[in-house]
Amino acid sequence: MSKKTTIYDIAKKLNITAATVSRALNGNPKISESTRQLVNETAKEMNYEQNKLAQALKSGKSYNVGVIVPRIDSNFFALVIRGIEEVLYAKGYHVIICQTHDQKKLEIQNINSLLNAQVDGVLMSISNSGSEENENFDRLLKKNVPLIFFDRKKDIDGISAVTIDDFKAGYEAAQHLINQGCKRIAHLSNNRKIQIFNNRYLGYKQAILDNGLEFDESLVIETASKVEEGSKATKILLDMEMPPDAIFSSSDFAALGAIQEIKSRGIRIPQDICIVGFANEPFTRFMELPVTSVDQSPLEMGRISAQVFLDEVDKGKKKIPNKQVVLNPELIIRKSSLKSEA
Amino acid sequence: MSKKTTIYDIAKKLNITAATVSRALNGNPKISESTRQLVNETAKEMNYEQNKLAQALKSGKSYNVGVIVPRIDSNFFALVIRGIEEVLYAKGYHVIICQTHDQKKLEIQNINSLLNAQVDGVLMSISNSGSEENENFDRLLKKNVPLIFFDRKKDIDGISAVTIDDFKAGYEAAQHLINQGCKRIAHLSNNRKIQIFNNRYLGYKQAILDNGLEFDESLVIETASKVEEGSKATKILLDMEMPPDAIFSSSDFAALGAIQEIKSRGIRIPQDICIVGFANEPFTRFMELPVTSVDQSPLEMGRISAQVFLDEVDKGKKKIPNKQVVLNPELIIRKSSLKSEA
DNA sequence: TAAATAACTGTAATCGATTACATAAATATA
DNA sequence: TATATTTATGTAATCGATTACAGTTATTTA
Numbered sequence: 183m184s185k186k187t188t189i190y191d192i193a194k195k196l197n198i199t200a201a202t203v204s205r206a207l208n209g210n211p212k213i214s215e216s217t218r219q220l221v222n223e224t225a226k227e228m229n230y231e232q233n234k235l236a237q238a239l240k241s242g243k244s245y246n247v248g249v250i251v252p253r254i255d256s257n258f259f260a261l262v263i264r265g266i267e268e269v270l271y272a273k274g275y276h277v278i279i280c281q282t283h284d285q286k287k288l289e290i291q292n293i294n295s296l297l298n299a300q301v302d303g304v305l306m307s308i309s310n311s312g313s314e315e316n317e318n319f320d321r322l323l324k325k326n327v328p329l330i331f332f333d334r335k336k337d338i339d340g341i342s343a344v345t346i347d348d349f350k351a352g353y354e355a356a357q358h359l360i361n362q363g364c365k366r367i368a369h370l371s372n373n374r375k376i377q378i379f380n381n382r383y384l385g386y387k388q389a390i391l392d393n394g395l396e397f398d399e400s401l402v403i404e405t406a407s408k409v410e411e412g413s414k415a416t417k418i419l420l421d422m423e424m425p426p427d428a429i430f431s432s433s434d435f436a437a438l439g440a441i442q443e444i445k446s447r448g449i450r451i452p453q454d455i456c457i458v459g460f461a462n463e464p465f466t467r468f469m470e471l472p473v474t475s476v477d478q479s480p481l482e483m484g485r486i487s488a489q490v491f492l493d494e495v496d497k498g499k500k501k502i503p504n505k506q507v508v509l510n511p512e513l514i515i516r517k518s519s520l521k522s523e524a
Numbered sequence: 525m526s527k528k529t530t531i532y533d534i535a536k537k538l539n540i541t542a543a544t545v546s547r548a549l550n551g552n553p554k555i556s557e558s559t560r561q562l563v564n565e566t567a568k569e570m571n572y573e574q575n576k577l578a579q580a581l582k583s584g585k586s587y588n589v590g591v592i593v594p595r596i597d598s599n600f601f602a603l604v605i606r607g608i609e610e611v612l613y614a615k616g617y618h619v620i621i622c623q624t625h626d627q628k629k630l631e632i633q634n635i636n637s638l639l640n641a642q643v644d645g646v647l648m649s650i651s652n653s654g655s656e657e658n659e660n661f662d663r664l665l666k667k668n669v670p671l672i673f674f675d676r677k678k679d680i681d682g683i684s685a686v687t688i689d690d691f692k693a694g695y696e697a698a699q700h701l702i703n704q705g706c707k708r709i710a711h712l713s714n715n716r717k718i719q720i721f722n723n724r725y726l727g728y729k730q731a732i733l734d735n736g737l738e739f740d741e742s743l744v745i746e747t748a749s750k751v752e753e754g755s756k757a758t759k760i761l762l763d764m765e766m767p768p769d770a771i772f773s774s775s776d777f778a779a780l781g782a783i784q785e786i787k788s789r790g791i792r793i794p795q796d797i798c799i800v801g802f803a804n805e806p807f808t809r810f811m812e813l814p815v816t817s818v819d820q821s822p823l824e825m826g827r828i829s830a831q832v833f834l835d836e837v838d839k840g841k842k843k844i845p846n847k848q849v850v851l852n853p854e855l856i857i858r859k860s861s862l863k864s865e866a
Numbered sequence: 867t868a869a870a871t872a873a874c875t876g877t878a879a880t881c882g883a884t885t886a887c888a889t890a891a892a893t894a895t896a
Numbered sequence: 897t898a899t900a901t902t903t904a905t906g907t908a909a910t911c912g913a914t915t916a917c918a919g920t921t922a923t924t925t926a
Binding site: 531542575579583 | 914
């Protein structure tokens with residue numbers, strides 16, 4: 183109701199200046215213990231709360247950080263965000279979450295919006311659909327707003343990134359399928375202009391070649407990370423003259439679509455076709471037929487991304503070499519690919 | 525790099541005052557057309573961008589709005605948020621999303637955090653675990669920060685709310701099961717101190733009574749909205765002397781747990797037991813056995829909540845009667861409850 | 867032509883917190 | 897005792913945008 187109390191109100195009441203009050207509240211060592219106590223008590227009495235907007239104006243820091251992800255209703259991104267929040271909240275930051283829904287237009291809009299909100303930094307996983315252009319990222323960098331990529335990254339000078347070793351993840355997934363006796367392993371990829379998807383693909387390919395199997399490019403299909411798209415792609419695969427005996431999908435959602443399509447044709451999993459997904463979404467564990475998937479330690483990814491941001495903020499203008507953190511993926515083996523036990 | 529340009533820079537360049545620049549940029553009618561143009565052009569040339577922090581300090585508005593939900597990795601909340609964003613972004617607001625994970629402690633922390641960020645309003649779905657106390661909400665109200673509940677609400681004077689008609693939803697779900705010939709319908713409820721859960725329960729109960737069936741309180745179990753909890757509760761139900769022939773769950777996640785438990789015992793769905801969930805999460809559609817569920821038009825709920833907030837902000841201090849918007853639920857019937865066709 | 871009005875623009879205070887610099891009082895040093 | 901050094905606080909500018917009020921022309925009216 184009544185106006186908020188400011189340091190001026192406190193100052194007037196104690197017959198001192200706002201400067202002294204400010205210093206006392208901020209623990210400036212030049213303030214005598216007696217007045218410090220007095221000020222603190224009075225502040226409490228008067229329900230003083232610092233006006234963050236004023237402080238922000240003065241310091242040029244908003245203590246807001248933007249996080250941009252393709253979508254928030256995936257467990258993976260939700261957990262990354264949780265990790266980010268955990269670290270940043272503790273440092274007094276607020277997190278503004280934006281979704282791109284994999285549309286470049288929205289990505290640009292989001293960046294504008296965050297810039298507008300004068301965020302102190304941006305942590306993001308880039309959108310799928312996208313030109314080769316980096317102007318948006320450049321705009322952030324030019325303004326000295328730290329930008330950190332996680333998961334879906336691009337190699338841009340001056341931008342740190344936190345990912346898992348996607349090549350290794352792809353390699354291990356394929357190797358696992360090969361170990362199960364699969365010979366024709368298909369791959370539901372995603373936009374391979376995005377590094378992580380390309381790396382998963384490359385790892386998968388390498389494993390096939392390393393094992394002396396034939397690599398068939400026609401078994402690789404790019405799809406969006408959606409159930410329907412997974413089904414669609416699987417239709418194509420199953421209709422081939424020599425259909426695959428395994429599918430490694432770089433998305434759990436697409437894998438789910440694949441499973442639906444396969445089951446609808448009465449083909450057995452894992453006996454006839456083995457399935458491996460990616461991201462370890464909870465439903466992979468909860469399904470009647472639990473799905474093998476790759477865990478990306480999203481919580482950890484979020485925490486580390488936040489830490490990288492904090493480091494960059496601290497270092498201020500000093501240009502530091504962009505940090506590239508690579509986490510270890512973990513293949514979680516479940517029934518959908520356990521031919522040996524079926 | 526170089527400092528940001530301010531209205532003072534523009535003023536200096538044009539040999540006028542910052543006041544004039546400010547007025548020109550804001551379309552003040554007292555400014556001559558010529559200078560207005562000149563200012564606008566120069567602003568563009570110099571890459572001028574308004575400092576929102578300064579404006580926020582002056583106006584007392586941060587143009588930040590807080591949204592508090594139990595979790596973001598559920599399709600329901602993700603869509604509500606999307607609806608909110610849609611409306612608020614268009615009005616120049618930013619949205620700060622917070623999760624409570626159904627912990628009162630985090631809820632309080634979130635509110636503090638948002639208050640700290642000087643948000644212009646808070647839209648929230650209250651957390652489950654909770655005392656009867658409303659002090660946190662009162663704190664917002666005392667500061668004249670509009671608070672709007674959606675979905676999980678409480679009746680508090682001065683707080684508007686947007687929900688679906690949960691009583692009707694519960695009633696229709698139960699009626700549907702009765703129509704399928706079910707006689708002993710169990711209910712996986714949730715904390716019934718939360719209105720929406722109590723209303724679903726009451727609707728369910730009323731339908732049973734209206735149809736002359738016996739109402740058995742022991743068939744009602746409170747569980748959290750989690751897969752594991754759903755399984756656990758279902759174990760109890762199936763171990764009863766007279767197990768139910770249908771389960772109406774007020775959560776899709778708990779329903780999923782129920783289905784797992786039921787299937788693991790070799791009991792058939794829907795022949796032996798029918799299942800109805802709640803929230804129309806995507807997986808209900810994608811499962812091998814698609815699950816009947818209640819749609820709550822989350823997008824619409826978000827949009828309307830945002831609109832209610834905008835209305836309250838506009839009206840300013842004038843106390844307006846708290847608005848209570850009630851949306852219509854829609855029962856989406858799928859195989860899990862279609863005994864008649866099985 | 868003098869007075870009144872309109873049309874612009876400038877002056878300066880304001881939002882609330884921070885901080886370099888100045889100053890006063892208290893204490894230490896020679 | 898006179899000077900140097902601390903210690904504690906006050907003064908005033910600053911961050912950038914907004915706006916009530918005042919002031920200056922230019923235009924209109926009597």
